[in-house]
Amino acid sequence: MKLFPRSLFGRNALLLVLLIALGQIGGGLLLREMVIKPRLDQIAESVARNVAAIRAGMLALPPAQRPAFVDGFNQQATAGRADKARGPRVLLTPLERGFVRSVSARIASQGVEAVWRREPDGGLALRLTLDGSDHWVVMPGLLPARELTGALVAVSVGSALLALAGALWFQRRLNRPLVRVVEAAHTLAAGREPMPLPEDGPTEVATVSRSFNQLVGSLRQTERERALMLAGISHDLRTPLTKLRLGVEILRDRMEPELVSSMTRSVEEMDAIVGQFLDFARGDGDELPVPTSLDDMARALGAASADHGRPMALQLGGAPTLPLRQQAMQRAIGNLIENAWRHGRAPVTLSTRVVGQEAIVEVADHGDGIDPAEADALKQAFRRGNADRGGTAGAGLGLAIVQRIAQAHGGRLELETPPGEGLHARLRLPLPPG
Known part of the structure; x- marks a missing residue:
């Protein structure tokens, strides 16, 4: 077999x-x-x-x-x-x-x-x-x-080869639309929208291509409506959150410090959740890739984290300049850093390196990690981990955003918990050819 x-x-x-x-x-x-x-x-x-x-x-x-x-x-x-x-x-x-x-x-x-x-x-x-x-x-x-004379053998072999060549050419012609459907399906599975398939050829093949195009159109419309709904809800929530934050500041001198701190943290958590909704709904389709140094981006994110009282160890391995959507990639690495501080424990390490034909950006913490069986589920929208890492507030969109941005760059997100260590969140990005 x-x-x-x-x-x-x-x-x-x-x-x-x-x-x-x-x-x-x-x-x-x-x-x-x-x-x-x-x-x-x-x-x-x-x-x-x-x-x-x-x-x-x-x-x-x-x-x-x-x-x-x-x-x-x-x-x-x-x-x-x-x-x-x-x-x-x-x-x-x-x-x-x-x-x-x-x-x-x-x-x-x-x-x-x-x-x-x-x-x-x-x-x-x-x-x-x-x-x-x-x-x-x-x-x-x-x-x-x-x-079997030479002429008979030549005619038999020639006719067989001619028939075989014609049959293989016809089969390849029939197989080409199916190959296009498979490639488009892989593109769709990677989180990117494929080009419309040509709806020509035999009736059955044209029907498959037409059905796939309709499926992509339905998914596009569903995604657009979901993004619009999330953006609308998130935008509407920003106004009452701003009022709550202003009210807390006004009443700060009349309330217990512990209550003020608790209310401030709750407002910030709700604001972070709304921000994740907006990031997920916004998408990154309109941003164009520009040459970007991953090491420079890691330094900037490390400095920003230190400014907020969250110092990180940087281990930069000379990652090359890549064509990246800068804002999207900053958002992805920032989400990994936020996830490490929120659900893990210090020290947190941000590192870059090149392995084979891939550039790797890794954020590692020293928390309890995750169950390996949950790694794929945590990359999906609105999925959160177990109680050990998921006890704090969150919408379950951070890693889904990172996964979508990685796929948009032709890469992938890996989640791994080595023995005796915390979660290692790893972005793998392909190097440009040549």
């Missing part, structure tokens, strides 16, 4: 090859049964009659004249043949064996024992014994040496 192709094109190509091969074999067998064998019987019958006539003529001659008669007949039978031998071939070909067997059966009814030999020029001679003397009579060259 390992030799059996897994792709549709490979399976159809194998099927076409087998069908063409079976067709050629069937055609050869049909040619043998319908043409060659009847012709062989006709030739054998003619030769048997000639042998009977030759034997009768020799019996009518005096014994002394029979050798001369046989020599004259043999010269006439071999006229036009090559004088030199064709080679040391002694064994009979399958066609000759059938011919000899058929002639021998026919002349046996005449009381003649058939004994054959190969002549130097490649022909066949039959021994006739008359009055105790052996006479070798050469059979005329009525029989081809092979069933």
Whole structure:
């Protein structure tokens, strides 16, 4: 089963090859049964009659004249043949064996024992014994040496190759739209919108392309409506949050400090959640990539975090300049840093490096980490981790935003918890070719 192709094109190509091969074999067998064998019987019958006539003529001659008669007949039978031998071939070909067997059966009814030999020029001679003397009579060259002549083989192979080439070309033409659908599906799965598929070709293929285009359009409309809803709700929440923050500042001197601090933290958490909603709804489709140094971006984010009382260790590995959507990438790395401080424990490390054909940005904390089984689920929108890391407030959009931004850059987000360490959130971005 390992030799059996897994792709549709490979399976159809194998099927076409087998069908063409079976067709050629069937055609050869049909040619043998319908043409060659009847012709062989006709030739054998003619030769048997000639042998009977030759034997009768020799019996009518005096014994002394029979050798001369046989020599004259043999010269006439071999006229036009090559004088030199064709080679040391002694064994009979399958066609000759059938011919000899058929002639021998026919002349046996005449009381003649058939004994054959190969002549130097490649022909066949039959021994006739008359009055105790052996006479070798050469059979005329009525029989081809092979069933499959060079012309027949060339025509068969040429027609098979022509049919195979045409079938493979037609199959590739049918397979190309399916390949486009698969590529578009991979693009859609990576979080990017594929180009509309051409709705041409056979009816079934055009229907698949049209249905896929309709699916992409429906997803686009759904995403647009969801983004609009999230943006509207988030925008409407900003006004009451601003009023709450202003009210807390006004009443700061009239309230207990602990209550003021608690209310301030709650407002900031709600404002952060609203900000995540806005970031998720905003998207990054309108921002154009520009050459950006990941190390410079890491330094700027590290300094900003230190300004807010969250110093980080930087480990910069000389990552190259990449074409990035700067605001989107800053938002992605910033979300990883916020996630480390909110759900993990210090110290937090921000590092950059190059491994193979990828640039890596990693944020590592020393918290309790996550269950490896939850890694993929945490990259989805509105999904939060277990109670150990998810006890603080949050909308469950931070890692989903990072995942979407990574996919928009052709990369991916990895979440890993090494033994004895906290969560390592790793952005892998492909290096430009060359």
